Amino acid sequence: xYTEKVMDHFEHPRNVGEIENASxxxxxxxxxxxxxxxxxxxxxxxxxxxxxxxxxxxxxAAVATSSMATELIKxxxxxxxxxxxxxxxxxxxxxxxxxxxxCSLLAEEAIHAALWDYxxxxxIEISGLQKPKSDIGEEEVEEDY
Amino acid sequence: xxxxxDVIRKAVAIMKRTIYxxxxxxxxxxxxxxxxxxxxxxxxxxxxxxxxxxAAPAKQGIEEARATIAGALGAKTQDxxxxxxxxxxxxxxxxxxxxxxxxxxKHIITSKIExxxxxxxxxxxxxxxYEVTYLDVDENGLVRLEDLRGAIRPDTILISIMFANxxxxxxxxxxxxxxxxxSHGILFHTDAVQAFGHVPIDVDALHIDMLSASxxxxxxxxxxxxxxxRTGVKIRSFIHGGAQERKRRxxxxxxxxxxxxxxxxxxxxxxxxxxxxxxxxxxxxxISRILHEVPFVRLNGxxxxxxxxxxxxxxxxxxxxxLLIKLDFAGICGSSGSACTSGSLDPSHVLLAIGLPHEIxxxxxxxxxxxxxxxxxxxxxxGQIKEIVAYLRGMSPLYEDYAKKHxxxxx
Numbered sequence: 001x002y003t004e005k006v007m008d009h010f011e012h013p014r015n016v017g018e019i020e021n022a023s024x025x026x027x028x029x030x031x032x033x034x035x036x037x038x039x040x041x042x043x044x045x046x047x048x049x050x051x052x053x054x055x056x057x058x059x060x061a062a063v064a065t066s067s068m069a070t071e072l073i074k075x076x077x078x079x080x081x082x083x084x085x086x087x088x089x090x091x092x093x094x095x096x097x098x099x100x101x102x103c104s105l106l107a108e109e110a111i112h113a114a115l116w117d118y119x120x121x122x123x124i125e126i127s128g129l130q131k132p133k134s135d136i137g138e139e140e141v142e143e144d145y
Numbered sequence: 146x147x148x149x150x151d152v153i154r155k156a157v158a159i160m161k162r163t164i165y166x167x168x169x170x171x172x173x174x175x176x177x178x179x180x181x182x183x184x185x186x187x188x189x190x191x192x193x194x195x196x197x198x199x200a201a202p203a204k205q206g207i208e209e210a211r212a213t214i215a216g217a218l219g220a221k222t223q224d225x226x227x228x229x230x231x232x233x234x235x236x237x238x239x240x241x242x243x244x245x246x247x248x249x250x251k252h253i254i255t256s257k258i259e260x261x262x263x264x265x266x267x268x269x270x271x272x273x274x275y276e277v278t279y280l281d282v283d284e285n286g287l288v289r290l291e292d293l294r295g296a297i298r299p300d301t302i303l304i305s306i307m308f309a310n311x312x313x314x315x316x317x318x319x320x321x322x323x324x325x326x327x328s329h330g331i332l333f334h335t336d337a338v339q340a341f342g343h344v345p346i347d348v349d350a351l352h353i354d355m356l357s358a359s360x361x362x363x364x365x366x367x368x369x370x371x372x373x374x375r376t377g378v379k380i381r382s383f384i385h386g387g388a389q390e391r392k393r394r395x396x397x398x399x400x401x402x403x404x405x406x407x408x409x410x411x412x413x414x415x416x417x418x419x420x421x422x423x424x425x426x427x428x429x430x431x432i433s434r435i436l437h438e439v440p441f442v443r444l445n446g447x448x449x450x451x452x453x454x455x456x457x458x459x460x461x462x463x464x465x466x467x468l469l470i471k472l473d474f475a476g477i478c479g480s481s482g483s484a485c486t487s488g489s490l491d492p493s494h495v496l497l498a499i500g501l502p503h504e505i506x507x508x509x510x511x512x513x514x515x516x517x518x519x520x521x522x523x524x525x526x527x528g529q530i531k532e533i534v535a536y537l538r539g540m541s542p543l544y545e546d547y548a549k550k551h552x553x554x555x556x
Contacts, residue, residue: 010470016540027542031504034464034483034492038542055542059466059483063540 002060003094009064014071017053024121026113026132029106035062037110039070043118047078054110061100068092069107078115082128084108109133162476164522168362168454169311169339169513170480174405175364181408182366185401193398194389203400210407217414218356218373219347226372226390227403231338231359232262234372235305237383237394238334238355239266242303243275245381246332250300256280256288257498258315259307263336264494267305280306285447286315286499293325303332308340308356312482312495312511313446314455316344323352332378338362338370342413343421343452354378360402365409369402420516421453427514427523431456434527439534440556445496445509454514459501462544463508463537465492471533472510477526482509504543 002010019040029036035058042051052074056066069089073081086104090096096104113132119125165173184202191200193207207227215222228234243253255267257279267277278296280288288306304326309316319335326333334355337346341356342363348356354375361367374380374393386395413420428451432444441461460468465481472479482493483506491497492506501509512526538544548555 007470010467011474013540018545031507031543034503034507036542038545055540055545057462057541057543058464060470062464063467 001097005093006061006064009067010060013063013067015053019051019053024114024118026110026117028109028113034058035103035106037066037106039110039114041114041118043078049073049076049081061096061103064093065089065103065107069111073111078126081111081115082126084111164477164526166512166514167478167480168515171361172364174366175409175412177412178365178405178408182401182405185404193400206400206404207398210403213407214371214410217410219349220373221376224373224376226374226394227398228370228372228394230368230370231357234357234370235262235336236266237372238357239305241380241383242332243270245379246302250302251275252298252301253303254278254296254301255305256282258282258286258310258495260311260336263305282498284500286310286313287447288317290321293322297329301331303334305334308335308337309452310495311339312493313457314452315446316450320351327352339452342410348373360406360409363409363413366402366405369399369406423516424453424514427518427520428454428456431523435530439531456512457509459505459509460534461505461508462541463534465507465509467537468510468533475529477529480511483507
């Protein structure tokens with residue numbers, strides 16, 4: 001059901017991890033729906049994305065799109081990162097099954113959320129960037145295991 | 146040099162190891178079943194309805210299978226009607242009896258954790274003016290008898306409760322449900338697709354009026370099932386046409402399939418005691434090791450009133466499809482109730498009905514064993530699960546947040 005590229009990025013995800021004191025962090029998605037993506041950006045003074053890491057709770061497509069999205073923006077300027085759309089992520093993975101296309105949308109939103117965090121923290125305006133919907137609906141489950 | 150090749154060969158064998166733990170989805174056809182079926186493709190290919198001698202063995206093969214299956218249920222041979230599978234049997238039982246009894250009433254009682262073959266059929270009937278009560282279940286997936294009694298109305302015509310659940314393996318109190326139905330004069334149908342051939346069933350002792358089962362869940366072929374309809378139960382035909390199956394289910398019989406189903410039933414009944422003892426030992430070992438060795442995990446379904454081969458657990462902070470793909474890389478075939486594996490945004494209706502929050506239901510894993518598995522397989526599976534769950538948690542933002550909030554709880 002998945003392309004070879006999707007399986008490759010799922011099996012060997014690029015840029016998994018956290019960045020301490022990241023320039024910007026964005027978390028999108030919803031545990032209820034089964035997808036949460038978090039992207040960490042390390043951006044230098046020239047607004048170049050020096051490093052990027054991600055963490056994802058979700059299906060194979062969610063992991064693969066996060067991985068591909070980080071690859072597409074690494075080393076790019078924040079403005080270039082803005083141009084990375086869900087379509088671009090999809091295409092770079094040689095396509096996704098129709099029911100999984102929303103995962104690529106989540107990847108785009110995660111990048112935007114991290115850029116927004118960076119822009120607000122640093123008082124920078126990035127053209128075309130809008131405030132992300134903060135929809136991480138994680139309720140604390142107080143159940144003992 | 147030979148040594149090296151040996152090592153490589155062994156490594157390849159280990160790498161290609163496949164452990165099939167999805168027997169609730171389907172099973173491997175038993176070689177003796179295949180052997181029993183083969184002559185009916187090329188030698189006894191006559192149409193059972195035909196008059197000449199060539200057709201006689203086909204007719205006989207069907208009748209022998211019918212008798213074997215009836216014997217397995219303590220039913221009359223004539224009460225077994227072959228169908229194209231379990232879903233057809235469920236559809237037939239519910240739609241045709243509802244239609245027949247519409248003048249008496251239009252209320253049906255079922256549960257929230259039925260298979261979709263029952264649930265979607267009930268929803269279809271709701272669109273036709275019927276009313277359906279979907280009973281809640283307790284946290285282990287059991288229907289509460291007091292709820293059932295409370296749901297019965299003067300216009301209730303049918304109770305349909307599954308024998309055992311396909312996801313969490315919970316076995317319902319079928320005898321008590323049958324008793325309640327009988328005392329109210331209501332028809333009782335049970336979807337026994339997961340139970341038939343796995344646990345003892347006596348349709349008389351359990352007061353079952355109709356029962357659905359399927360061939361491919363007991364090492365038989367796919368595309369064949371049956372509906373038991375107790376003599377005297379009046380329901381309409383579902384597939385109209387020829388006079389096959391006592392004029393109640395038209396269509397030229399799937400002779401090899403029916404013969405195979407009969408053989409599979411014979412084998413399943415002969416081995417049930419020993420097989421379930423072996424499966425229960427592996428099941429309980431697997432459950433116990435997972436619960437003790439993986440943090441933040443829970444068992445879904447009743448620990449005791451449970452199918453011998455069913456394991457269903459939910460791991461917090463991870464998602465089921467990722468887990469399944471990683472397990473597949475390790476040669477392990479399982480299934481999950483996560484949304485991503487269901488093709489919708491909602492996780493399994495069964496897991497939600499037993500009270501699991503969405504985010505935990507997404508992390509469920511069902512492993513259904515067979516007698517071909519070994520304890521060594523169970524050890525390998527536990528090892529892989531521990532590794533994969535830890536890996537996926539390592540990349541889960543939910544786990545990261547939890548760990549930061551509750552550092553004391555992270556080992």
